[in-house]
Amino acid sequence: MxxxxxxxxxxxxxxxxFDKNAEETLNELFILHRLQEIGLSSADLFIETYTRNNHELWAQYHVGAITRDELREARFKRTFIQLGLHPDLIPADFEDAYVRLCPTKTNxxxxxxxxxxxxxxxxxxxxxxxxxxxxxxxxxxxxxxxxxxxxxxxxxxxxxxxxxxxxxxxxxxxxxxxxxxxxxxxxxxxxxxxxxxxxxxxxxxxxxxxxxxxxxxxxxxxxxxxxxxxx
CATH class of the missing domain: 3.40.50.1000 (HAD superfamily/HAD-like)
Structure with missing residues (x-):
């Protein structure tokens, strides 16, 4: 060496x-965006589903299979739909809120x-x-x-x-x-x-x-x- x-x-x-900071962020946004009121019963399941999707999409981004914008557009949309939420009910500014808040975490x-x-x-x-x-x-x-x-x-x-x-x-x-x-x-x-x-x-x-x-x-x-x- x-x-x-x-x-x-x-x-x-x-x-x-990343995962710890994302978990903190998503727990806060789950409450802020009142996701339970629009049909998502569990913050833990939401975070688990998002984490899996995010890891899969980042693996594609690493090798150039998708762009930055495609990654950002897909990760929460895919998560909400997999959890049974109608596309019309997906909070429009959720990705932007996540991108603003998560990088400020310090774990x-x-x-x-x-x-x-x-x-x-x-x-x-x-x-x-x-x-x-x-x-x-x-x-x-x-x-x-x-x-x-x-x-x-x-x-x-x-x-x-x-x-x-x-x-x-x-x-x-x-x-x-x-x-x-x-x-x-x-x-x-x-x-x-x-x-x-x-x-x-x-x-x-x-x-x-x-x-x-x-x-x-x-x-x-x-x-x-x-x-x-x-x-």
């Missing part, structure tokens, strides 16, 4: 706890600041995110994460998403380093791990829920703090 000089992190689901994975402070003393750190630019700015500002990263690379600015090799090449060139001196850390096997490995960069799989690790994934961690001893 001593060969590394630059570490590239994913943000959502790796440092910023991070345990030991995020501690780990990043330690790594910053040994390596140059960067972010590579497929998240939406305006949302990522709010997340980083609200959690004071910007202090750790020399470069914050958002796919919208580059024009391609992870796992495309071009975004990794762009990031490495921007950092003034090489793939051999770099490692990518992220939760998405497709976007972060295989994206980096296919580019020729080492990768560490962040696997906080202990999902089965594919045999072709060389290194995984289940807690961010493990990076302190690993790196």
């Amino acid at each position: 001593n060969k590394y000089k630059h570490i590239f992190f994913d943000l959502d689901h790796t440092i910023w706890d 991070l994975f345990p030991h995020a600041h501690e780990t990043l402070r330690y790594l910053q003393g040994k390596y140059t750190l960067h972010l590579i995110s497929n998240g939406f630019k305006e949302s990522q700015k709010l997340k980083i500002a609200g959690t004071n994460l910007g202090q750790y990263f020399q470069h914050i690379i958002v796919s919208e600015d580059v024009g391609v998403n992870k796992p495309d090799k071009a975004i990794f090449e762009y990031a490495v060139n921007l950092a003034g380093t090489s793939r051999q001196e770099s490692v990518m850390i992220g939760d998405s096997l497709e976007a972060d791990v295989y994206g980096a490995l296919n580019y020729g960069m080492d990768a560490i799989f962040f696997n906080p829920f202990s999902a089965p690790k594919p045999v072709d994934v060389p290194v995984q961690i289940t807690h961010l703090k493990e990076l302190i001893t690993l790196l």
Whole structure:
């Protein structure tokens, strides 16, 4: 591990706890938009259904199968319809309300600041995110994460998403380093791990829920703090 000089992190689901922040947001919006009064009996079922749909749509977005606007249009519409709500009853501004509120949430994975402070003393750190630019700015500002990263690379600015090799090449060139001196850390096997490995960069799989690790994934961690001893 001593060969590394630059570490590239994913943000959502790796440092910023997307699911926890989304759950807080949706519980608030469930009440604010009076979803129980229009036929949704359970906030928990609503959140569970949304989370499944959102993950599926983000997987499609990563590989360019859908656009940002298609993702945003589909995730709540699909959720409401699956839960039996008539399309005419879907709150028109629900997606906009979610996009405004969720990025202001500040839940991070345990030991995020501690780990990043330690790594910053040994390596140059960067972010590579497929998240939406305006949302990522709010997340980083609200959690004071910007202090750790020399470069914050958002796919919208580059024009391609992870796992495309071009975004990794762009990031490495921007950092003034090489793939051999770099490692990518992220939760998405497709976007972060295989994206980096296919580019020729080492990768560490962040696997906080202990999902089965594919045999072709060389290194995984289940807690961010493990990076302190690993790196």
